[in-house]
Amino acid sequence: MKISFVLNNEPTTVDIADGTTPLLWVIRDTLNLKGTKFGCGKAACGACTLHIDGVAIRSCSYPASFVEGKTIVTIEGLGTAKNPHPVQQAWLEEIVPQCGYCQPGFMMATAALLHQNPKPTDEDIDQNITNVCRCATYYRMRKAIHRAAELTPEKEATSDTQNS
Amino acid sequence: MAKKNISRRKFLVRGGLGTAGVLAVGTYLFRNPLRRKILEQVDSGEARYLGGGMEPMLWFEITKVNKVILHSPKVEMGQGTFTGLAQMAADELEVGMNQISVVHAASMSGNMDKFATGGSNSISGLWQPLRELAATMREMLKLEAGKKSGFPVDEMTVANGEVNLGRTTMTYAEIAENVTDWEVPDAPGLKSLDAYKFVGKPIPRVDLNAKVFGEPIFGLDAQMPDMLYGAVVRPTKIGAKYVSANTSKADAMPGVVKVILEDDFVGVIADSFTAAERAKEAIEVTWEVSQSWQTSDIREMTKVGKGDAFVLQKEGEDLSTEDGLIQMEFTSPLGAHAQLEPNGVVAAVDGDSVTLKLSTQVVALTRKEVAKRLNIDEENVNVIPTFLGGGFGRRLHTPHAVQAAVMSKAVGKPVKYFFSRKEEFQHDLFRPPTHHQLKAKLTDDGHIAYLQHDFSSGDVAIDAAMVPGFLHTVLGTDVGAIRGGFCHYGAIPNLRTVSWHVELPFATSWWRSLGLLANTFAWESFMDELAVRAGKNPVAFRLAHIQDDEKGKRLKAVIQAAADKAGYQDQAVNGRAMGFAASTDAGTPCAQVAQVSIESNEIIVHKVTCAMDPGIAVNPDQVRAQCEGAITMGMSATLYEKMDVVDGELTPTIYGPYRMALMKHAPKEIDVVLLQGMDKPGAVGEPPLGPIGAAIANAVFRLTGNRLTDLPLTLV
Ligand code: FES
Numbered sequence: 001m002k003i004s005f006v007l008n009n010e011p012t013t014v015d016i017a018d019g020t021t022p023l024l025w026v027i028r029d030t031l032n033l034k035g036t037k038f039g040c041g042k043a044a045c046g047a048c049t050l051h052i053d054g055v056a057i058r059s060c061s062y063p064a065s066f067v068e069g070k071t072i073v074t075i076e077g078l079g080t081a082k083n084p085h086p087v088q089q090a091w092l093e094e095i096v097p098q099c100g101y102c103q104p105g106f107m108m109a110t111a112a113l114l115h116q117n118p119k120p121t122d123e124d125i126d127q128n129i130t131n132v133c134r135c136a137t138y139y140r141m142r143k144a145i146h147r148a149a150e151l152t153p154e155k156e157a158t159s160d161t162q163n164s
Numbered sequence: 165m166a167k168k169n170i171s172r173r174k175f176l177v178r179g180g181l182g183t184a185g186v187l188a189v190g191t192y193l194f195r196n197p198l199r200r201k202i203l204e205q206v207d208s209g210e211a212r213y214l215g216g217g218m219e220p221m222l223w224f225e226i227t228k229v230n231k232v233i234l235h236s237p238k239v240e241m242g243q244g245t246f247t248g249l250a251q252m253a254a255d256e257l258e259v260g261m262n263q264i265s266v267v268h269a270a271s272m273s274g275n276m277d278k279f280a281t282g283g284s285n286s287i288s289g290l291w292q293p294l295r296e297l298a299a300t301m302r303e304m305l306k307l308e309a310g311k312k313s314g315f316p317v318d319e320m321t322v323a324n325g326e327v328n329l330g331r332t333t334m335t336y337a338e339i340a341e342n343v344t345d346w347e348v349p350d351a352p353g354l355k356s357l358d359a360y361k362f363v364g365k366p367i368p369r370v371d372l373n374a375k376v377f378g379e380p381i382f383g384l385d386a387q388m389p390d391m392l393y394g395a396v397v398r399p400t401k402i403g404a405k406y407v408s409a410n411t412s413k414a415d416a417m418p419g420v421v422k423v424i425l426e427d428d429f430v431g432v433i434a435d436s437f438t439a440a441e442r443a444k445e446a447i448e449v450t451w452e453v454s455q456s457w458q459t460s461d462i463r464e465m466t467k468v469g470k471g472d473a474f475v476l477q478k479e480g481e482d483l484s485t486e487d488g489l490i491q492m493e494f495t496s497p498l499g500a501h502a503q504l505e506p507n508g509v510v511a512a513v514d515g516d517s518v519t520l521k522l523s524t525q526v527v528a529l530t531r532k533e534v535a536k537r538l539n540i541d542e543e544n545v546n547v548i549p550t551f552l553g554g555g556f557g558r559r560l561h562t563p564h565a566v567q568a569a570v571m572s573k574a575v576g577k578p579v580k581y582f583f584s585r586k587e588e589f590q591h592d593l594f595r596p597p598t599h600h601q602l603k604a605k606l607t608d609d610g611h612i613a614y615l616q617h618d619f620s621s622g623d624v625a626i627d628a629a630m631v632p633g634f635l636h637t638v639l640g641t642d643v644g645a646i647r648g649g650f651c652h653y654g655a656i657p658n659l660r661t662v663s664w665h666v667e668l669p670f671a672t673s674w675w676r677s678l679g680l681l682a683n684t685f686a687w688e689s690f691m692d693e694l695a696v697r698a699g700k701n702p703v704a705f706r707l708a709h710i711q712d713d714e715k716g717k718r719l720k721a722v723i724q725a726a727a728d729k730a731g732y733q734d735q736a737v738n739g740r741a742m743g744f745a746a747s748t749d750a751g752t753p754c755a756q757v758a759q760v761s762i763e764s765n766e767i768i769v770h771k772v773t774c775a776m777d778p779g780i781a782v783n784p785d786q787v788r789a790q791c792e793g794a795i796t797m798g799m800s801a802t803l804y805e806k807m808d809v810v811d812g813e814l815t816p817t818i819y820g821p822y823r824m825a826l827m828k829h830a831p832k833e834i835d836v837v838l839l840q841g842m843d844k845p846g847a848v849g850e851p852p853l854g855p856i857g858a859a860i861a862n863a864v865f866r867l868t869g870n871r872l873t874d875l876p877l878t879l880v
Pocket residue numbers: 037038039040041042043044045046047048049058059060061
C-alpha cells in the first residue's frame with residue numbers, strides 16, 4: 001500500500017506490503033534513516049521516539065498506515081551540526097551521551113516536552129521523560145533539559161531581532 | 165640509518181603476567197606463585213595491553229587533508245575510551261583535537277585486540293604503548309621530512325600536524341605522501357605530563373556529534389547491499405533442548421526466503437525484519453525440558469556451603485568458633501544487562517571469506533568462532549566492530565555472529581539478524597545471584613579482631629568463552645566473582661575470605677564490575693553494622709582499619725574526601741540520612757555518601773557524593789561521567805532490578821516489569837571529587853559501582869533502624 005506524509009520537511013511516499021508494519025521499520029529500513037532506534041519494540045523504552053504532528057510518539061508501536069497525511073520529524077530533521085536544535089545544543093554543552101544509543105529518543109522526547117512546556121520543572125521532567133538509558137546519563141540529561149529550556153527563548157529572541 | 169627490525173622494538177612487548185606493586189592478596193596464596201601472580205593481577209587491576217599491532221602505521225592513518233585517523237583495537241561502548249586514546253595520541257603526535265578522529269580497527273587491519281574490551285583497562289593498558297606509538301610516528305614523520313627536504317632532523321620542531329623546517333613547513337600529509345617504506349626508530353622518550361595540552365583536560369567526547377545528530381554508527385544500523393533479515397527461534401524455557409521443528413507455515417509466509425534447520429538452531433531468512441519475525445513465530449519447535457526451575461531453586465543452590473570453596477585470604481587465627489561473634493547474611497539477585505541496543509550482526513559470506521559488522525567486546529573470539537563453524541581460516545574473517553549501544557559485559561561473547569554467517573551462507577546474500585527484547589532478557593548472560601555470610605569479633609575497645617566473608621556466586625568468568633579454561637584449574641576459583649571479594653581493610657589481624665562457586669542451570673557471566681556490586685554491598689553493610697556495635701562513627705571506624713602502606717593511604721584519602729565533601733553526619737536530619745561506603749576495585753579506591761529519604765514507602769536517593777582516585781584522569785569530564793553513570797546504574801540494581809525464574813522461564817522480559825532507574829528515580833545531585841594518588845591512569849568504568857549499594861542501605865538503616873540485607877532493597 002502507498003502511504004504519503006511529510007518527513008523532515010520533505011513530502012514522502014512509500015509503498016509497503018503491509019500497512020501494519022511498525023513505522024519504525026519504514027523509517028529505518030525503507031527510508032534508511034537510522035537515527036531512530038529499536039530498543040524493545042513494545043513502547044517500553046522510548047529509543048524509537050519521533051514526532052508525529054509535533055507530538056512524541058514511540059514509532060515501534062505505531063502502524064505505518066496511520067501516518068498518512070501527517071508530518072514526521074526524526075532526529076535527522078531536528079537539527080544539524082551546523083544548525084543544531086536547542087535541545088541538541090544543550091546536549092553538546094553538557095556532553096550527555098555515553099554509548100549514545102538511547103539519546104535520539106531522549107532528545108526527541110525533550111524537544112516535544114519543551115514545545116508544550118517551555119520551562120519544565122524537575123517534576124515535569126520526571127513525569128514526561130520516561131525513556132530508558134542504561135548508561136544512566138539521567139543526571140546530565142536533566143541539566144541539559146534545563147539548559148535547552150534556557151536556550152529556546154534566547155534563540156527565538158535573537159532571530160526576532162535579526163528579522164526586524 | 166638502517167631500518168630497525170620491528171619485532172625487536174621495545175614498546176608494546178609486555179608479555180607474561182607481570183608483577184603488581186602492592187600485594188593486597190593474603191599470604192595464604194603465596195604458596196602457589198602462579199596463583200598469587202594471577203590473583204594479584206585480578207585484584208590490582210594492573211592493566212596490560214594484549215593486542216596486536218606493533219607498527220605505528222597500523223594505528224595511524226594520515227589523510228590527504230592532514231588529519232590523523234586512529235584505528236582503535238579497543239571498542240567504544242560509551243566509556244569514553246576513544247576520546248582518551250585520541251587525547252593521548254594527539255599530544256605525542258603533535259596534532260590538535262580537531263585533527264584527529266578515531267575509528268574501530270577491523271580484524272583484518274592487523275591491529276586487533278587479542279582479548280577483549282572490558283575490565284576497565286583500555287586507557288590504563290594503552291597509556292604507555294599508545295603514547296610510545298604516537299611519539300614514534302611523530303619521529304618517523306620527521307625522518308621522512310628530513311629525507312624529502314634535507315633539513316636536519318634535530319633542528320625540526322613540530323606542531324599542529326606540521327613539521328617546521330626553518331623557513332618552510334611540511335604538513336604530515338605532504339610528508340606521508342607516497343611513503344611505502346617507513347623508517348622506524350626506537351620509541352623516543354615521552355613528554356612530561358605538564359607538557360600535555362589534552363591529556364588531563366575535559367575535552368568533549370570525539371563521538372559527541374555523531375551521537376547527538378543520530379548518525380548510523382551502531383551495530384544495528386549496519387547494512388550491506390542486497391541484505392536480507394534473519395531470525396533464530398529460541399526456547400523460552402531454561403535448559404530446553406531442540407528436538408524437531410515444523411516449518412511448513414513459515415515456509416509459505418510472504419517475504420520468507422528460506423528456513424534452515426541446523427543441528428543447534430532453527431533460522432529463518434526473509435526480506436524484512438517484520439517478515440522474518442512473523443515467520444519465526446510461525447515455526448513450531450518441539451523442545452525437551454528436563455526440569456521446571458523456580459527462583460527458590462536458584463536461591464537454594466547459591467547458598468554458601470553448597471558449591472566448591474576457595475580460600476582467597478587467610479591471615480592470622482581462625483576465631484570463627486569463639487563466643488560473641490557478630491553474624492549477618494546478605495543476598496543479591498539475578499540481574500540483566502538490559503543494554504539498550506539488542507545484540508545483532510550483519511554477516512556476508514562470500515566464498516571462503518566472511519565480513520561481519522557488529523557491536524562486540526570480543527573481536528578476536530568472534531572471528532575465531534565464525535572461522536571454526538565455517539571451517540575457514542581466521543585470516544579470511546573480517547570482523548568490523550561498530551559503536552556499541554552499551555556493553556556492560558553483555559558483548560563479551562557474541563556467538564550470534566556464527567548464526568548470521570551460517571544464514572548468509574545458506575542464502576548467498578548478506579544477512580542481518582538481531583535479538584528481540586524478549587530474547588535479550590531470556591537469553592542474557594546474567595549477573596549471577598550471590599549469597600554472603602559475614603562473621604566478626606570486636607575487641608572491647610571496638611576494633612575488629614576477626615572478620616570472615618564467605619560468598620557464593622554463579623559463574624562469572626568460569627566457562628566464559630573468552631577466558632582460557634586452564635586459568636580456573638590453576639586458580640580454583642572464578643576470577644570474576646571474586647572482584648570486590650577481597651577485604652581492602654589491611655589492619656584486621658585475623659581474616660578469612662572464601663569464595664564458593666556454584667553451577668546454575670543457565671548462563672551467568674560478566675556484568676559491569678562483576679562481583680564488586682554484590683560483594684561490596686555485603687562487606688560495607690557489615691562494616692557499618694560493626695561500627696554501630698562498636699559505638700564508632702562509620703568513617704572513623706573504617707579509617708582505623710586501614711593499613712599504612714601506599715594502597716592504604718589512597719583508600720584513606722578517598723574516604724576522608726567523600727566524608728568532607730558530603731559533610732557526612734551519622735544522624736538523620738529532617739528525615740534525611742547519609743550512608744557511607746567504600747571499595748577498592750582493580751586498584752581504584754572509591755568512597756561514596758548517599759543522601760536518602762523515605763517517601764510513601766519508597767527509598768529516594770537525593771544526592772550522592774563520590775570521591776575516587778583513578779590515578780591520572782586522562783579526561784576528567786569523562787571520568788566524572790563514568791562515576792555518574794555507574795552510581796545511577798548501581799543505584800538501579802540496588803533498589804529495583806531483579807530477574808525471576810517462574811516455571812522454568814526467566815522473567816520479566818521487557819523494560820518496565822524489569823524495573824530500572826528512570827529519570828524520576830535518578831539522584832538529582834551527583835558530586836564527584838577526583839584524587840590523583842598515582843602517576844598513571846587506573847581503572848575508571850567499574851570501580852564507582854562498588855560502594856553505592858551499601859551507601860544507600862546504610863542510609864536506610866539510619867532512617868528506619870532496620871538493616872536491609874537483600875538486593876533489591878525492599879522496605880517492610
Ligand atoms: S523501541 Fe519503541 S519504545 Fe522501545
